[in-house]
Amino acid sequence: MRLDAAGLARLPPAAPGLRIGLYGGSFNPAHLGHRHVSLVALKRLALDRVWWMITPGNPLKDRSALAPLDRRMEIADGIANHPRIAITDFETRIGARYTRQSLDYLRARHPQVRFVWIMGADSLAAFHRWxxxxxxxxxxxxAIIDRPGFTLTSPNARGAQAMARWRIDESDAGILADLEPPAWVFLHGPRSTLSSTALRAGR
Structure with a gap:
């Protein structure tokens, strides 16, 4: 594992008070749809940064088609191509298997950073399985970013229903990072039809 002198995983730069969106996934491969989600989040949520957390693998998905981590990191770096989007593989370096472990680690490392978890509406549809x-x-x-085919179904999924009372109006998205959790927002708008699965299949 690549750790610093204190035995901690290296993370992108952060400072107290920054508003940082966390966008996790296998990025297998990263594509312009991921960048679109990040740019929407930066603007609509008034974030300072977005970190792409390149995971070692999704426990809910088949890993047989998973490209090597270094290759996924390289492609992601080229696709992101933005001064406010950072790429990190810290989850592999700390041995995290589940999102909660990763978020626990980040909150302990940076207790004064205002983190927001970002995911697509397709992930919200399966959130109750996490x-x-x-x-x-x-x-x-x-923050949930709309995806084609999930605009109407994902807000009615089990995970969304469990959080229903804490949903805020998207007109208030700019203050989401300042709210005490639980709090969430569903952001509508232009949607990307790109998907890693389709790209791997050559579609």
Missing amino acids: RDFRAIAAMMPI
């Missing part, structure tokens, strides 16, 4: 999803919702605000 380990400790209720605990994740209680750890930091969540």
Whole structure:
């Protein structure tokens, strides 16, 4: 594992008070849809940075088609191509298997950073299957970015219903990072049809 002199995983630069969006996934491969989500989040949520957390693998997905981490990092870096988007593989370096472990680590390292968890509406549809999803919702605000085919279905999924009382209007998205969790917002707008699965299939 690549650690610093104190035995801690290296993370992108952060400072107290920064508003940082966390966008996790296998990025297998990264594509312009990921960049679109990040730019929407930066603008609509008034974030200072977005970190792409390149995971070692999704426990809910088949890993047989997963490209090597270094290759996924390289492609992601080229696709992001933005001074306010950083790429990190710290989850592999700390041995995290689940999102809650990663978020616990980040909050302990940077307790004064205002983190927001970002995910697509397709992920919200399966959020109830994530380990400790209720605990994740209680750890930091969540922003859902609309995806084609999930505009109407994902807000009615089990995970969304469990959090329904804490949903804020998207007109208030700019203050999400300042709210105590649980708090979440569903952001509508232009949607990207790109997907890593389709790209791997050559579609």
